[in-house]
Amino acid sequence: MNAFVRQKKRHTRDKKMTLMKEEVPPPSAEECARVWQLEYETQTRKSVDASSRGGKGGKERNGSGTFNNGKNFHEAAAVEALMTMTERKTTHKGISITWRNLTYTVQIGNNKKQKTSKKVLDDMTGAAMPRHFVALMGPTGSGKTSLLNCLSGRIPKKDGTLTGEILVDGKARNEKIYRSRQVAYVMQEELLFPHLTVMETFMLHAKLRLPQSMKIEEKTRLVRSLILELGLKAVENSKIGRPGGFPRGLSGGERKRANIGIEMVANPEALFLDEPTSGLDSFQAQNVVRALQDLAAHGRTVVCTIHQPRSSIFKLFDQLLLISEGKMLYIGDSEKAVEYFAKLSFMCPDLTNPADFFMDITSMDRRSEVAEKNSRDRLRLFANKCEERELGENAVKLAGAMNSSLFGNGNAGGGGSGSNNSKNRKKKGEDNTLVNEYQGRGANWFQQFALLMDRSLREQKRNVIGIFVPIVIDVIYALILSALYRDLGKDQQGVQDRIGCLFFICLNVAYTSALPAINLFAGEKAVIGRERSSGAYSCSAYYISKYIAELPKLLPRLFFCALVYNVVGFREGAEYFWTFVSIIICEALAAQALGIFMAASLPVGAALALGPASITIFTLFGGIYLNVDSIPKGAGWIKYIDFIYYAFSALAANEFGGDVKFTCVEGEIRCLENGREILELYSFENVKVGTQVGAQFGLQLGIQFLAFWFLKRGQEAYMALNIPREEVNKSVNSDDDATVNTKKRVTNA
Numbered sequence: 001m002n003a004f005v006r007q008k009k010r011h012t013r014d015k016k017m018t019l020m021k022e023e024v025p026p027p028s029a030e031e032c033a034r035v036w037q038l039e040y041e042t043q044t045r046k047s048v049d050a051s052s053r054g055g056k057g058g059k060e061r062n063g064s065g066t067f068n069n070g071k072n073f074h075e076a077a078a079v080e081a082l083m084t085m086t087e088r089k090t091t092h093k094g095i096s097i098t099w100r101n102l103t104y105t106v107q108i109g110n111n112k113k114q115k116t117s118k119k120v121l122d123d124m125t126g127a128a129m130p131r132h133f134v135a136l137m138g139p140t141g142s143g144k145t146s147l148l149n150c151l152s153g154r155i156p157k158k159d160g161t162l163t164g165e166i167l168v169d170g171k172a173r174n175e176k177i178y179r180s181r182q183v184a185y186v187m188q189e190e191l192l193f194p195h196l197t198v199m200e201t202f203m204l205h206a207k208l209r210l211p212q213s214m215k216i217e218e219k220t221r222l223v224r225s226l227i228l229e230l231g232l233k234a235v236e237n238s239k240i241g242r243p244g245g246f247p248r249g250l251s252g253g254e255r256k257r258a259n260i261g262i263e264m265v266a267n268p269e270a271l272f273l274d275e276p277t278s279g280l281d282s283f284q285a286q287n288v289v290r291a292l293q294d295l296a297a298h299g300r301t302v303v304c305t306i307h308q309p310r311s312s313i314f315k316l317f318d319q320l321l322l323i324s325e326g327k328m329l330y331i332g333d334s335e336k337a338v339e340y341f342a343k344l345s346f347m348c349p350d351l352t353n354p355a356d357f358f359m360d361i362t363s364m365d366r367r368s369e370v371a372e373k374n375s376r377d378r379l380r381l382f383a384n385k386c387e388e389r390e391l392g393e394n395a396v397k398l399a400g401a402m403n404s405s406l407f408g409n410g411n412a413g414g415g416g417s418g419s420n421n422s423k424n425r426k427k428k429g430e431d432n433t434l435v436n437e438y439q440g441r442g443a444n445w446f447q448q449f450a451l452l453m454d455r456s457l458r459e460q461k462r463n464v465i466g467i468f469v470p471i472v473i474d475v476i477y478a479l480i481l482s483a484l485y486r487d488l489g490k491d492q493q494g495v496q497d498r499i500g501c502l503f504f505i506c507l508n509v510a511y512t513s514a515l516p517a518i519n520l521f522a523g524e525k526a527v528i529g530r531e532r533s534s535g536a537y538s539c540s541a542y543y544i545s546k547y548i549a550e551l552p553k554l555l556p557r558l559f560f561c562a563l564v565y566n567v568v569g570f571r572e573g574a575e576y577f578w579t580f581v582s583i584i585i586c587e588a589l590a591a592q593a594l595g596i597f598m599a600a601s602l603p604v605g606a607a608l609a610l611g612p613a614s615i616t617i618f619t620l621f622g623g624i625y626l627n628v629d630s631i632p633k634g635a636g637w638i639k640y641i642d643f644i645y646y647a648f649s650a651l652a653a654n655e656f657g658g659d660v661k662f663t664c665v666e667g668e669i670r671c672l673e674n675g676r677e678i679l680e681l682y683s684f685e686n687v688k689v690g691t692q693v694g695a696q697f698g699l700q701l702g703i704q705f706l707a708f709w710f711l712k713r714g715q716e717a718y719m720a721l722n723i724p725r726e727e728v729n730k731s732v733n734s735d736d737d738a739t740v741n742t743k744k745r746v747t748n749a
């Protein structure tokens with residue numbers, strides 16, 4: 001009875017609620033517009049009031065770089081910034097990056113004679129400061145990505161020559177700071193594993209990169225808050241997917257934010273992003289940029305390249321860095337850029353997006369000679385004025401002054417005195433739980449191995465195509481072979497068919513193992529490169545976990561072997577069957593290793609072309625098209641690296657070795673009466689199955705090792721920091737200064 005009454009009450013309440021919902025009239029057009037206007041204003045408003053930022057609003061600066069009240073501009077700006085930071089209890093200290101006379105030269109041209117030098121960056125000076133959101137803008141090919149890469153330590157040594165200096169917190173850079181969690185770089189392409197969900201991806205990176213001392217609950221809490229911060233809550237359990245492919249997953253904007261999130265998991269102090277909004281509609285772009293602005297507002301240094309942002313997005317930047325043809329044209333407050341160019345007589349027309357205006361005046365017009373000359377003159381004027389007014393130098397000084405105010409290192413001018421910033425940073429951060437929480441090493445080798453293995457297995461399990469296609473191919477081959485070679489007899493025809501079938505099996509295993517390995521590994525190489533360049537894990541942990549995770553893929557081969565062996569009617573006896581299986585497994589491993597080696601050592605296109613070509617060559621030396629004894633002396637060594645030869649000779653010895661008898665029909669011109677004669681025909685009479693299987697396994701390990709070496713070496717060459725001589729000298733001087741300071745302290749004591 002009671003239950004009935006309760007149910008009735010619930011029913012009445014639900015009905016009332018529905019009626020109430022229905023009764024609320026929809027908002028009017030004016031109401032909707034008012035709400036939107038409010039939202040829009042909130043979204044585009046800067047999170048830190050402009051007047052509280054150093055050098056902005058309120059106080060006017062005169063041309064000489066001092067305030068009207070006579071106080072040094074840089075010092076005043078730095079003190080204001082410090083006050084704001086203390087008031088806002090920012091959770092990060094950021095990193096200041098200064099660069100002086102930075103020049104990056106590359107060689108262009110096809111051959112040595114035609115090669116010429118090109119200055120991609122020409123004598124640039126500037127700085128990026130903590131809590132600042134810096135937009136790096138310029139026409140296409142102006143050098144934005146190159147500058148971003150130089151600052152974030154991503155210019156490979158072999159690519160070009162870097163001169164000038166880049167200082168991080170006033171100190172010469174080193175590999176450690178770039179591969180640590182302090183500096184993050186978000187590439188333009190989203191290199192992600194498609195079958196993992198957003199949550200799984202973030203958690204994996206949190207487990208890999210955050211300190212072991214942090215509890216798993218804390219890591220989960222952090223990831224959850226990051227997901228909220230990046231607006232990914234609705235898709236946290238969705239697979240990341242492939243853009244426009246299978247599996248379908250996140251939208252373009254969500255992928256971009258997930259891509260940023262992976263780097264944010266490590267909670268870096270400085271974040272560099274290459275075109276974070278490319279390919280997004282303007283609303284999605286605004287969401288991404290707003291998320292980045294928030295990150296800067298928490299104290300981090302955020303620098304990103306961007307193409308023609310809409311005006312509401314442009315408003316979100318604190319600093320603007322305009323470059324064209326490798327020259328710096330403006331560096332300073334983004335809000336003051338329009339005024340700056342107006343003073344140079346370049347007025348931004350009314351109702352025009354300032355970003356569009358900057359693109360127009362900084363682009364090179366090559367439509368005619370006159371237009372090209374005019375634009376060249378204009379760009380030269382901007383570059384000269386930027387130098388004359390010492391905009392870059394001002395930025396460096398401001399960064400130095402901020403550093404001194406924040407960390408008291410007396411390092412005005414952007415450093416070079418061997419500052420102890422990081423130590424001061426730690427000291428100052430003692431009252432800041434978030435900063436302290438993040439100290440300590442990430443996962444150790446065994447944890448990395450386990451986490452990466454888990455990821456590989458999950459990826460494999462969810463990759464339906466990857467699981468079923470090889471099985472279907474194996475089944476089709478098994479059926480074809482069973483139909484063509486069913487119940488082979490012991491006559492001479494049977495001998496020929498057996499040989500043919502064995503060789504075909506070897507070819508099938510070689511192709512179906514090597515080619516998928518090239519495909520899979522070539523796709524993964526870029527993702528691994530990205531993750532390794534952020535210092536997420538070691539190459540060996542990845543490689544070994546991948547090797548082991550791939551082993552279950554050999555299982556379908558067992559079914560293939562069982563089916564073919566029985567239907568064809570190969571030699572009877574369990575030991576012969578299991579030897580057959582071991583030979584096939586070893587060959588599959590060696591062919592897979594060859595595929596990985598190709599993908600690791602060559603660009604994707606070359607690996608895909610050379611993979612099948614190399615198998616064709618191995619087929620030639622496999623023992624059937626060319627008798628082993630007929631191979632010319634110079635090419636004899638090939639058989640020692642030919643896994644098809646090892647497999648075929650071992651399979652033949654397994655099938656025909658010992659005293660296997662075959663029948664002859666009267667009148668047959670040539671008859672092979674026993675297995676020994678068959679082996680002699682192919683020059684396999686001395687082949688020992690055990691030796692071939694052992695050699696095959698050893699060959700596989702050797703190729704795997706080479707593949708690992710190429711992968712590691714390739715990534716390390718890419719990751720090696722291109723440090724200009726000036727910086728190295730600075731570093732030596734810094735160390736000298738440090739030694740002198742220590743000596744002074746000792747003497748004073």
Ligand SMILES: Nc1ncnc2c1ncn2[C@@H]1O[C@H](COP(=O)(O)OP(=O)(O)OP(=O)(O)O)[C@@H](O)[C@H]1O
Nearest residue numbers: 106107108120139140141142143144145146147159
């Ligand atoms: N390693 C290199 N070898 C040859 N040329 C290079 C190299 N690196 C950069 N360049 C050239 O330097 C110029 C600037 O390249 P960069 O990628 O920095 O421009 P960008 O402003 O980022 O262009 P976009 O906006 O189109 O991405 C281009 O002309 C590019 O071809």
